Amino acid sequence: MTRLGRNRDYRLLWTGQVVSEAGFSTTMIAFPLLVLAITGSAAQSGLVVGAVAIAQLVAGLPAGALVDRWPRKRIMLACEAAQAVAAAGLVLALWWQAGGVGLLVAVAVVMGVCRALFEPAEDASLPGLVPTAQVPAAVALNSARTSAGQLSGTALGGFLFAVGRLVPFAFDALTHVFAFFSLLFVRLPGRQAPAERPPAHLGREIAEGLRWVWRQPGLRVTTLCVVGLNLFFSAYYLVIIVLANDRGVPAGEIGVMAAMLGAGGILGALAAPYLHRKLNPYLVVAGVFWALTALTPLAVFVHSGYLMGVLFAAIAFLPPAANTAISTYQLLSTPDELRGRLGGVLGVTGGLAAALGPALGGWLVEALPGTTAVLVCAGAIAVVTLLATTSGTLRATARPRELEGTPGS
Template sequence: MARGLWHHADFRRLWIGESVSQLGTAVTQLALPLVAILVLHASTFQIGALTAVEMSAFLLVGLPAGAWVDRMRFRAVLVVNDVVRAVALASVPLAYAFDALTVAQLFVVALVTSVSTVFFDVAYQSFLPQLVDRAELVDGNSKLQASESVSQIAGPALGGLLVAAFTAPYAILVDAVSFVWSAAWVAAIRHRPPKPARQPERHLGREIGEGLSFVVRNPLLRAITACTALCNFFAAISFGVFYVLLARTLHLSAAAIGAINAVSAIGGVLGSVLAVRIADRVGQGPAIWLSILVAVPCGFVLPFLHRDWTLGLLVLAQLVYWATSVVYNITQVSFRQAICPPRLLGRMNATIRFVVWGVMPVGGLLGGVLGSTIGVRETLFVAAVGLALPVLPLWFSPLRHMRELPSAPERTPTPSQPSRTRDHGMRTPATVV
C-alpha cells in the first residue's frame, strides 16, 4: 500500500504541493503573532482577538461552504484558494516596506486567509478519497500528516531565524510563496473527475441540511465532533495567550520560541508514523479516545512555566501532545472519509469543521479577555482544566469498545430518490479536524 501511494503520481503531486505549503504556514503561525507583538505592540486583548479572527471563517461560511464545494471540482477550489491566500499574505511585507502596516490590516489578512482556508480544507479532505482507494485513506492521511508534522518542526525554527534576520513581516513572505508553489503542483494533478451534475431543484438550505443530518444521525460522528470541539475550544483559549507568556512574561527570543515549537513538533512525526500501528494494536476506537486521554496532563505544564528546567518539561509535554493529537486526527479523519458517501464529502467535512473550528474564535477571544483580566498563567490553567473534558463524549460513546470502525460509505438516498425510512445511526456493528 505504502509503495503504491509513493508511486501514485497524482497523490505525489498533492503531497509535494501541500508539504511545502505547510512549511510556509508553520512560519506564519509564529511570525504573524510576533508581527502584532513585536512590531505593532498590540495589547494582550488584540492578540486574542487576532487569534479569534484567524479562526472565525468556519462560523461565518462553514456550513454553506460545504454545499458550495460539493457543487464544484475540488481541484479548482484548492488552486483558487491557494492563490487568494498568497496575495493576502504578501500584502503584509509590502505594507511594512512602505511603513503602512497596521493592526487593522493584520485583522483583514487573517479574515481573508481564514475564509480561503475554509474552502481549501473542505475541498482538500474531500479530494483525497477521489485520488486514492478508500482502503488507502489511512496511509494517505498518515503521509500527509507526517509532512505537516515535519513542517511544524522545520517551520517554527525557520520562522524564528527569518524573524531574527529579516523581521517578522518579511518572514511571512515565505508563506505567500509556498501557497503559489502549492497551487502549481495541485494544478498539475491529472485526475480530473467530472463536475458534479447540477440538480434541477437544488436548494442551498436543503443541501446544508443533508450534511447536518448525516453527522447528527451518526452516534460515532457526534462523539468525535463533540470531542474535537471541546479540544479546539480550550486549546484556542491557551493559544490566545501562549505567545504572550513566552515573548513578554519569559522574554524569550523569536529564535528560542521557534526552537521550542520545532523540537516539540517531533511528536507529530512520531504520531504520524505510529498511528496505523497503534490502531492495529489497541483497536481503532480505543486509539481515538486513548490518544485524547494521554494528552490531558500536558496542558498543566504551561501555567507553571519559567525560564528554568520547566522549559525542558514544556518540550516533552508538547511532544506528547502533538503525537497523541496526530494519532487522533489520522484515525478519526480517515474514518470520516471512509464512511461518508462521495456526494456528501464536502458537506460532512464542512458540518464537522463548522462546529470544531467554529468554537475556536470564541475560545481565542475568551483567552484574550481572561489574559487581560485574571492573568496569563491563570488563563492557561483554566485551559488545562478544560482540556480534560474532551475525553467524556468518547468514553460514553460506542467508540470505547469498538476495535474496528465501519469502513464502507453509509447508504444515503439521492435527491431524486428520497428515503421513506428513518435511519437512527450506523447499521454496521462494530471502529477530522
C-alpha cells in the same frame, strides 16, 4: 506506506501543501510583528491575526457546501492563486510604504476564506486520490505535514522579518505559487455526477450537511469527542505556559516546550498508520484518551521547562492516532456528495474549540492558582475520556465498510 509514497498525485499535493503551510505559518508570525512596527498597538496586532480565524469560521459552513457544488481541484487552485496574489499585493504595498492595518486585515481575511475552502476540498478529494486502504496513512501524513509546516514556518517567520519587513510575505507568495503549480499537475479523478435534482439554495445545502452530521450517531459522537478534547487541551496548553512563566522558567525553555509539542505531534502522525492497522479504532481512541488523562496532571509536579517539553512531546505523540481513526471513519462513512459539508462542519466546530480553549484557559489562570487550573483542565479531559469510553456508539464505530477486508497500507 511505501505504496502511498509512490502515488505521484498524492506526493505532488503533499509536497505543495507542506511548502504552502510553511508560508502561512511564516506570515502568521510576521503579521503581529509588522503591526507592532507600524502602529505599536498590541490590540491591532491581535485584530489582524484574529481576522484569519474569524474569516475561516464565518466562511466555514458556506465553503463546505460550495465544495460539494464546484470542482474541487479548481477550488484548491483558486485558493492558492488568491493567496499568492494577496501576499504579493502586500509585498508591493510595503515596498511603496503604503501598507496599513486595513490592508493587513484584508489579506488576513483572504487567507482565512481560502483555508475554509481548501481544507474541506482537499479532505473530500482524498478517497479519490489514494486507494481506500491507504486513506488512514494519507490522513496521518497530512497531519504530520501540517505540524512540519507550522514548525518550519514559525522558525522562519521571525528570522525573515529581521531581514526585512516584506521578506516573510514575499516568501509566503512564493510558497503559494509553488503549491499552485504542484497542484496543477495532480490528476484528481472526476466525481460521479449526482442524481438530477433542482439546484438547492445554499442555505438549504448547509442545513442538509448539518443534519447529516447530527443524525449519524457515529459522526455526532466522534465530533463531540474531538471538540471536547480540543477545547480542554487548548485551555490546558495556555495554563501550562502561564504556570511555567510564573515559576520563573526562562523564555528559551518555554520555546523548547512549544517546539517539543510540535515535534511530538509529527512523530505521532508518522506512527499513527501503524497503530491504525494493528488496533481497532475504538481501542485507539479510548487508549489515547486514557493516556492523556494520566499524563496531563503530571505537569503539577514538573518545574523544569525541558522536562515539561518531554511531557509535552509524550502528550502530543498520542492524539494523531486517535485523529487518524476518527477522521478516517468520518470521511469513509460520508457519501462523496456530502464530504465537503462534513469538512465545513468539522472545520467550524474545531475552530470554535481552538478559539474558546485559550479563552477558557485565560479565565482559569485568572480565577484559580496555577496548579489548581492544571487539575481542572485535566479533570475535564478525564470526563471526556469517561464519556468516550462508555459510549456504545463509539464502541460500535469499527472500521468503515470500505476498509473491511482490505490489507494494511
